[in-house]
Amino acid sequence: MVKVGVNGYGTIGKRVADAILKNPRFQLVGIVKYNPDYSSKIAFKKGINIYVPQDKWRDFESTGITPKGTIQEFLEESSIIIDASPNGKGAANLSLYKGAGKPAIFQGGEKPEVAELSYSTYCNYDEAFGRKYLRVVSCNTTGILRVLCALHREFNVKRARVLVIRRGADPKEDARGPINSIKLESFEDVSHHGKDAMLVLPSVKIISQAVVVPTTLMHVQYLDIDVASPVTRSQVIEALSKHARILLVNPKKTGIDSTSKLIEAARDFLRSRNDIYENIVFENTIIVSDNNISLIQAIHQESIVVPENMDALYAIANIRLPFEKVVEETDRLLGVGGLKDVF
Structure with a gap:
């Protein structure tokens, strides 16, 4: 059993920690917390070991939390680290992991430079073996790459144009915005989503732009894709339907035509934290003309990368299983694809 530590217990960290607890191949050593907030108390009540900076030990004890150990002890006891710390802090943590000789x-x-490989399961799982440092790409980029690489295997994708309509904040992020505006995410010719996607899928030219909108629920993406040869709509639907992590939803049949209804369906389905691990492709938006495919999909930013983090663990731990077996095992343990019974 591989011992895994999770540094950070925010949006991604708490979901990855719970996923590790479901997988008998891995043992959750514990999590690192830097401040004794409400999430620390919840983790402690759940029986998760909490490791803290030495100078914060008394702060945690004063709130009723007994730490398991220090960050140095966390590093000593973990075989692999999943860094789920706030953006930019992972790069600062890299020297800690290198000093302890721990893969992460x-x-x-x-930034891509923090790791040896930017990673997305459907695209470059086999390339992750033998690496010490992997970077699972962002939620939006994961959603883009799942579709592109699923289609690339079948039809040889040549080019993609992507518009990301990005949520303004996660539900708990009450200091972020915009509140009453639609804002350009950047002023670059290609947003970071396309640049990151091309790191993983270099043979495909990907142009992306993004805007930020005042919602907290999900991202929405419009993809316009060129493939090498003419295809039919039924072929595209069949190719996407092969993958549990890509779920086609027909708004006319289900009444689900919005992100709020998707979250409500996940809530009613009793998904933990209303998580939707799957790309939600609105089937009615799939338009195919000769060698061009376009579609609209919704991406749940809080949970979409959890399966990829689990797959990456298999590779970095050198658990030599076929790609298909790893994906099937991760999906089964997380219940990926289960929403199909609802839709």
Whole structure:
């Protein structure tokens, strides 16, 4: 059993920690917390070991939390680290992991240079073996790459144009915005989503732009994709339907035509934290003309990268299983694809 420590217990960290607890191949050593906030108390009540900076030990004890140990002890006891710390802090943590001789998996909020490989399961799982430092790309980039690489295997994708309509904040992030505006995310010719996607899928030219909107629920993406040869709509639907992490939803049949209804469906389905691990492709938006495919999909930013983090663990731990077996195992343990019974 591989011992895994999670540095950070925010949006991604708490979900990854719970996923590790479901997988008998891995043991959750514990989490690192820097301040004794409400999430620390919840983790402690759940029986998760909490490691803290030495100078914060008394702060945690004063709130009724007994730490398991220090960050140095966390590093000593963990075989692999999943870094889920706030954006940019992972790069600062890299020297800690290197000093302790521990491999690590970083998140998409870090710069690509923090790792040896930017990673997305459907695209470059086999390339992750033998690496010490991986970076799971961001939620939006993960959503883009799942579709592109699923289609690339079948039809040889040549080019993609992507518009990301990005949520303004996660539900708990009450200091972020915009509140009453639609804002350009950047002024670059290609947003970071396309640049990151091309790091993973270099053979495909990807142009992306993004705007930020005042919602907290999900991202929405418009993809316009060129493939090498003419295809039919039924072929595209069949190719996407092969993958549990890509779920086609027909608004006419289900009444689900918005992100709020998707979250409500996940809530009613009793998904933990209303999580939607799957890309939600609105089936009615799939338009195919000769060698061009376009579609609209919704991406739940809080949970979409959790399966990829788990897959990355298999690779960095050198658990030699076929790609298909790893994906099937991760999906089964997390219940990925289960929403199909609702839709």
